Amino acid sequence: MRDIAAQAIDLHKTYGKGDAEVRALDGVSLDLYAGQFTAIMGPSGSGKSTLMHCLAALDKPTTGEAVVNGRRLSKLRDRRLTALRRDNIGFVFQAFNLVPTLTAQENILLPLSLARKRPDPEWFDKVIDTLDLRPRLEHKPSELSGGQQQRVACARALVSKPDIVFADEPTGNLDSTSAAQVLDFLRHSVDDLGQTIVMVSHDPVAASYCDRVIFLADGRVVDELARPNREQILAHMADLQARAMGLIGEGA
Numbered sequence: 320m321r322d323i324a325a326q327a328i329d330l331h332k333t334y335g336k337g338d339a340e341v342r343a344l345d346g347v348s349l350d351l352y353a354g355q356f357t358a359i360m361g362p363s364g365s366g367k368s369t370l371m372h373c374l375a376a377l378d379k380p381t382t383g384e385a386v387v388n389g390r391r392l393s394k395l396r397d398r399r400l401t402a403l404r405r406d407n408i409g410f411v412f413q414a415f416n417l418v419p420t421l422t423a424q425e426n427i428l429l430p431l432s433l434a435r436k437r438p439d440p441e442w443f444d445k446v447i448d449t450l451d452l453r454p455r456l457e458h459k460p461s462e463l464s465g466g467q468q469q470r471v472a473c474a475r476a477l478v479s480k481p482d483i484v485f486a487d488e489p490t491g492n493l494d495s496t497s498a499a500q501v502l503d504f505l506r507h508s509v510d511d512l513g514q515t516i517v518m519v520s521h522d523p524v525a526a527s528y529c530d531r532v533i534f535l536a537d538g539r540v541v542d543e544l545a546r547p548n549r550e551q552i553l554a555h556m557a558d559l560q561a562r563a564m565g566l567i568g569e570g571a
């Protein structure tokens with residue numbers, strides 16, 4: 320049995336009221352395993368970001384429970400949640416979200432600085448060299464390419480050795496070469512550095528780097544695949560799309 324790094328237990332999230340009500344999550348239960356690279360896929364608006372934000376303690380579900388490393392987030396006070404986000408969770412955003420006035424190194428060390436902690440020098444070196452960032456450490460984000468900025472954001476997410484890293488469309492703003500570098504790094508950090516990563520993507524190429532692909536539709540988990548290749552993911556997405564359009568029936 321694999322250890323569970325994070326868990327969604329019957330998560331519901333609704334926005335708005337009455338006619339304007341949107342069910343972003345409609346009963347999501349899911350175990351995310353330690354030491355795996357998991358992809359969450361689904362059409363735009365299917366609830367991927369909402370699920371990730373609820374699991375990463377960036378948002379609260381309407382009902383249900385999110386658990387990270389055995390801790391039930393609904394039971395934690397704000398100060399403990401802040402500490403958990405800082406010490407136990409890494410996050411990589413589509414838009415990089417670096418601080419423009421800080422150098423790459425200062426950005427990478429920001430979560431540790433805020434926690435008044437020093438980096439583990441060996442781990443810092445390993446992350447920096449794996450991401451090939453050493454020649455860029457003194458550069459500001461505006462002096463870096465998109466791919467380099469996202470590698471800085473990956474280093475920032477990993478530098479505290481979090482229990483789990485959440486990445487929301489991390490390659491969505493990158494050209495295919497930079498995207499491949501970031502995905503290679505995420506894969507490598509699972510295989511060789513022992514990290515746990517959950518990535519939202521709608522790109523079958525990105526999801527084909529993962530150990531497990533979970534499909535969301537209309538705020539529910541509808542399916543999953545183990546170690547699929549790009550063709551299997553594409554076929555699966557076409558199938559889900561056809562079902563959503565009513566072109567094929569349930570048992571087909």
Ligand code: ADP
Binds near residue numbers: 343365
């Ligand atoms: P995805 O990441 O899969 O594109 P989201 O989780 O962002 O989907 O959104 C799921 C649904 O919830 C969508 O219908 C979206 O419009 C709605 N939604 C997300 N955030 C908000 C919000 N802050 N207010 C109202 N509706 C929202």
Ligand code: MG
Binds near residue numbers: 368369
């Ligand atoms: Mg999203």
